[in-house]
Every structure is written in C-alpha cells, then in structure tokens.
Amino acid sequence: MKLLSVVVPCYNEHESLPVFYKEITAVAKQMNYVDFEFIFVDDGSRDNTLSIAKELHKNDKRVRYISFSRNFGKEAGMLAGLQAAKGDYVAIMDADLQDPPSLLPEMYKTINSGEYDCAATRRTTRKGEPPIRSFFARMFYKIINKMSDADIVDGARDFRLMRRKMVDAILSMGEYNRFSKGIFGWVGFKTKWIEYVNVERVAGETKWSFWKLFKYSIEGIVAFSTTPLYMSSIMGFIICLAAFIMACFYAIKALVFGDPTAGFPSLVCIILFLGGIQLIGIGVVGMYLSKTYLETKKRPVFIVKETEDDE
Ligand code: UDP
Ligand code: MG
Numbered sequence: 001m002k003l004l005s006v007v008v009p010c011y012n013e014h015e016s017l018p019v020f021y022k023e024i025t026a027v028a029k030q031m032n033y034v035d036f037e038f039i040f041v042d043d044g045s046r047d048n049t050l051s052i053a054k055e056l057h058k059n060d061k062r063v064r065y066i067s068f069s070r071n072f073g074k075e076a077g078m079l080a081g082l083q084a085a086k087g088d089y090v091a092i093m094d095a096d097l098q099d100p101p102s103l104l105p106e107m108y109k110t111i112n113s114g115e116y117d118c119a120a121t122r123r124t125t126r127k128g129e130p131p132i133r134s135f136f137a138r139m140f141y142k143i144i145n146k147m148s149d150a151d152i153v154d155g156a157r158d159f160r161l162m163r164r165k166m167v168d169a170i171l172s173m174g175e176y177n178r179f180s181k182g183i184f185g186w187v188g189f190k191t192k193w194i195e196y197v198n199v200e201r202v203a204g205e206t207k208w209s210f211w212k213l214f215k216y217s218i219e220g221i222v223a224f225s226t227t228p229l230y231m232s233s234i235m236g237f238i239i240c241l242a243a244f245i246m247a248c249f250y251a252i253k254a255l256v257f258g259d260p261t262a263g264f265p266s267l268v269c270i271i272l273f274l275g276g277i278q279l280i281g282i283g284v285v286g287m288y289l290s291k292t293y294l295e296t297k298k299r300p301v302f303i304v305k306e307t308e309d310d311e
Contacts, residue, residue, distance in 0.1 A: 003035045004108070004161075005087030009077030010040055013095040014048040015203035020095050021056055021063075027101040028062075031108060039064045040095075041081045044071035057308050069303040074207075075178040076302035078158065082167055084307075091161040096201035099159035103194060107161040110192050117189035120160035122153055123198040133210060140217045148225035150186040153193065160184070160191075175223070176295050179216075182224040222287050229288060232281035239277065 006024060010017060017040070028036040040053040042065060053065040066080050078092055089111065093099045099121065107119035126134040141154040158180055162170075169187040184191075208216075221228065 001033070001035050002089060002112075003037060003087040004031075005081075005085035005090045006036065006038045007078060007081030007085055007090060007092045008038065008040050008095050009043055009074045009081065009092075010045065010049050010053070010095045011043040011071060011074070011077070011207055012045045012047045012049060013204060014045070014052055016096045016201065017049060017052050017056075019202050020093075020097055020101075023097060024093075024101045025060075027104050031105055034089075034108065035062075037062050037064060037085070037087060039066065039081045039084050041065070041077040042067040043074065043077045044068045054308075057311075064308045066307045067305045069305040072302040074158075075180055078180055079171075079178060080302050080304065082171055085167065088164050089161055090164070090167045092158050094157075094159065094201075096204065098199050098201050099157060100196065100199060103159075103196060104161070106194060110194070111161060111163055115190070116192045117166050118160055118162045118184075118191040119194060120153075120184070120191050121157050121194050121196060122155045123157060124155065124195050125198045126155070127198045127200075129198075133213070136210075136214070136217075140220075144182075144217075144221055144225065147221060147227040148182065150182045150224045152181050152185050152220075152224075156181060156184075156193075163189075165189070176297075176299060176301060177219060177223050177291050178301065179220045179223040182220055186224070218287070219291075222291050226288070228284045232284050235277060236281070239274065 008020070013020075021038070024038065038056075038060075040049075040056070040063065042050045042053055044067075050065070050067050053063070053067075056063040057065055064084065066084055068076070068080070081092070082090060089108070091104065091107070093101070103121060107121075110116050110119040126137070138154065141152060144152050166187060166189045169189070170183055173183055173187070
C-alpha cells in the first residue's frame with residue numbers, strides 16, 4: 001500500500017488540533033486504500049499544542065511530531081514537515097480546518113491516476129476577510145505574476161497533495177528565504193487545481209496581521225523576481241531623458257523669448273522628486289542585498305527541539 005503523509009504546521013493551535021485530528025482520521029478511515037502518517041510541526045507554540053500532539057502520538061502511532069525551539073514561521077514548519085515525510089504522496093494542510101480534509105479523496109484520485117503530479121486547491125471567494133485585505137491580495141498576485149516566471153495563482157492555498165518527485169524537487173531548493181507559493185510554481189510539474197469556497201477557521205485566530213502579510217508579499221517579490229532592480233535603472237533612464245528634454249526646452253525658450261525663468265518652486269519639487277526616487281532605488285537594492293546577506297550566512301531555516309524519536 002502507498003503511504004500518504006499529511007504535514008500540518010501548527011502555531012498555537014491547541015483549540016483546533018483535536019478537531020482537526022478527529023476530522024482527518026475520519027477521512028483516513030474512509031480512504032482505507034492508502035496508509036497515513038500525520039506530521040504535526042509545532043512551530044514554537046506558547047500554548048498546549050505540543051502536549052496535545054504528544055498525547056495524540058501516544059494513542060495513535062501514525063501521528064508524528066516535530067517541535068521547534070522557537071517560532072520560525074509557517075514556511076519553516078512546512079519545510080520541516082516535508083523533510084520528515086516518508087510518504088509516496090505528501091499533503092500540506094493547515095490545522096484550523098480551513099483546508100477541508102474532505103477534499104483529500106478527490107485529490108488522491110487525481111494524482112493516483114498518474115496524469116497529474118500534484119493536486120492543489122484554490123479558494124474562489126475571500127468571504128470573511130476584510131475587503132481591503134482582499135484588494136491588496138489581488139493586487140499582489142497581479143504584480144508578482146507580471147514580474148516573475150514562477151506561476152503564482154490567486155487564491156491558491158498551501159493545501160496540496162504532491163507526488164514524491166515533486167516533494168524532492170521542492171526540498172532540493174535550498175534557499176533560506178522560502179516563499180512556498182513561488183517554490184510550488186517554480187518547480188513546475190503538472191498541477192490540477194481544485195476549487196472550493198473559503199471556510200473560516202474553526203477556533204483560535206489568524207496569525208497574519210495586515211503588516212505581516214505586506215512584508216510577506218514583498219519577500220515573495222524579492223525572492224522570485226529581479227524586476228524591481230531593473231525598474232530603478234529604467235526609471236533613472238526616463239528621468240534623465242525628461243531632464244534633457246526640459247533643458248533643451250528652457251534653453252530654446254530663453255534664446256527666443258529671452259525671458260528670465262523664475263525657478264524656485266519648480267526647483268524644489270524636482271530636487272525632492274529626484275531625492276525620493278534615489279532613496280527608493282537604494283531601498284530596492286538594499287532589499288536584495290539584505291536577502292543575499294541572509295542567504296550567505298547559511299543559517300538553518302529551523303531548529304528542532306524534540307521529535308517523537310526522542311521518546
Ligand atoms: N502557522 C505556523 N507558524 C506561524 C503561523 C502560522 O505554523 O508562525 C500555521 C498555523 O498554525 C496554521 C497555518 O500555519 O495551521 C495557517 O495559519 P493561519 O490560519 O493563521 O493563516 P490564514 O489561514 O489566516 O492564512
Ligand atoms: Mg487559517
């Protein structure tokens with residue numbers, strides 16, 4: 001029988017985890033044609049998430065857990081889970097049941113038929129989300145898809161079922177700044193998109209503030225596109241051209257009409273404008289530099305404190 005690993009990054013999910021476990025085991029029972037393992041990655045939770053995972057492991061040997069030494073973020077959690085997964089197929093799921101386990105049988109069928117390497121999910125609505133957040137999310141997807149060659153789908157969740165080949169491809173990407181939505185698209189493989197209506201989390205609350213999401217989106221762009229670097233050069237070129245045209249215009253005007261140019265306000269505006277553009281340019285270079293700096297340090301993406309093997 002094939003083995004299906006379910007990777008679940010958990011951060012402060014002690015309310016959701018038991019519910020999730022109940023739902024996923026029900027689905028696992030229904031899918032008796034495949035073996036399961038559940039890998040709960042405790043991302044440095046401050047609540048009882050770890051002890052719940054330990055308890056589940058005690059009663060059900062299919063449950064494995066990995067606990068981090070501190071909070072490293074969902075990206076690190078997913079990486080740790082994918083590294084630990086032994087399955088022929090690997091699924092990534094949130095602990096809050098926003099990724100309905102009931103979709104798993106359909107996803108399994110999709111990739112087991114051999115036609116697809118991955119079954120991924122995408123939510124068609126953003127119900128229950130502040131409209132301003134949806135607006136910025138849409139903008140982000142538009143921008144990043146223009147800028148990068150990784151295909152990043154609007155509304156795509158991290159919830160997906162992949163073949164071992166694809167998991168290995170993802171693990172072969174050794175970058176420190178991991179942006180999974182980009183990595184999934186970048187590695188390619190044939191993906192089937194399964195759509196569903198957004199579900200709200202069962203318990204607890206989202207760990208993403210608007211500011212965190214904003215930073216995450218900038219990181220995504222920096223990780224998967226170098227277009228902003230070109231843009232500052234292009235902008236510089238355009239401004240030079242404009243300056244040249246303006247210089248010609250004023251020179252001719254002075255020659256023909258001979259009127260002295262009163263220039264103080266326009267001068268201030270131009271100086272401020274150029275100063276701003278220069279700072280933006282330096283900032284863009286700085287963002288890439290800082291990411292490069294972090295990459296060269298080769299720090300581990302996460303540090304494991306304990307796993308079920310320690311028992
Ligand atoms: N998560 C994590 N580490 C973090 C933040 C979140 O492992 O630092 C997990 C969280 O427990 C959940 C999943 O990532 O299983 C998605 O988080 P959340 O539901 O807060 O995000 P949203 O669904 O609102 O995008
Ligand atoms: Mg959620």
